[in-house]
Amino acid sequence: MIFPGPERRRSVPVRRWPARAGWSNTGPTIAALLGGLTLASALTAEPASEAASEHAGDVAPELLAAICSSCHRPDNVAMPVIHGRPAGQLLALLERFPGQRDVTVMHRLTVGLSGRELEAVAQRLAAGTP
């Protein structure tokens, strides 16, 4: 059957995921970014099977660096080159963006990351090419 009806679709097993060990340790960092509105739910969310995809943990620096590479490449004409620059220099730039006015998008994109994520992605970008 190529197009199973709804009752057949439900017969496909839905995968349940086990709790992720230690996930709640990384919760408050992101929860703090979200402010009071969602703080409570982020802290109290149960790492049960239904909540498998509902992490509030740090995003891996490899994925963050891949997101940076959606815009930044070493051969850019105007977009600043970020790959291979010293991690300390990158982190100083990234930490300065939030609250700045005379920038185009980076003050918005950095405000959505935690301090730990900024630090980790600066290290990752310093180490490599896209």
Add this chain to the structure above:
Amino acid sequence: MSNAVIGGLRTLDSITHSYERLTAQGVRHVPAWAVGLDFEAREVVLDEGSRLPWDRLVLAPGVEFDYGRIDGTVPGIEASWPHAWQAGPQTELLARQLAAMRPGGVFVMTIPDNPYRCPPGPYERASLVADWCRQHNPTAKILLLDAKDSFTKQALFEEAWAARYPGMIEWLGGAAGARLTAVDVAAGTFMTEFDSFRADVGNLIPPQRAPALLRDAGLDDGRGWCEVDPATCESRVVAGVHVLGDAINANPMPKSAFAANNQAKACAAALIALLRDELPPPVLFMNTCYSLAAADYGISIAGVYRPIDGVLTAMPGSVGTSPLGASAALRQLEAQYAFDWYTTIVRDTFG
């Protein structure tokens, strides 16, 4: 970037890309249409009759154009009024129609209600059409018939239009009765709720939805767009099937190329874990969308989004646009960023 082709800033060749670099990296490219999804056998049915098995399936099919809600639309209407919302032959056709428009002619664009692919795209197109007309057909008019009462980056576009193309672009919104209800292609007429308009060049951008391949398989659950778990892009309807890009409801993220690119990266990270029977990792998505109001006039919108309790959530303070009243230097910088971004996203996507 196909809007830049219509406005004469780029050629279609310069925005045409092959899969060669991907296949050189070991990606298998099967040049066939997927015509069916067999969830029981976990196989994609191809138009030439063969089947491709999957452990996990990723679907990124884009959008389907839905003329069904507009009276008088006939098969082949795109030959008269190209939507040019899927870059290709229609892009060049619309560019040729614009170039051949009579002096002082009216370019009519109809714009659907949300959601649709590339929310600021119609207004960028209007800008670049106006830029072309300013140089080659200065008494031409561009009329935008919009189903919506407002649109993304509206104040920024209107600021640019007043500065660069005064009196040339007229926008009518849904509250002014500008929602398209019917067309008379032979007469060259667009009918809205309140009025009718004669076009010298017609650009009907139809309402959109997930393609029939997905809807016929029930992946949209009858809603027109596919619901997914934002952390993995896994379908809410069928386990093991991931959908990303314009075909999903990714609210509050827009249907942008950047969003689709970031969904693909998050989905890839999830797939690596899932195929190893591990828990999918935390992910986030960014969006940056540049629009050109002219070749040297760029504006942007950006934001960061995370899945929180299974709901895609905009991070506070992250979503916003370029400032109003910015310097010419900033607009020029953002235009350069727009062209840089295009080069980068092409390399990122096609190798």
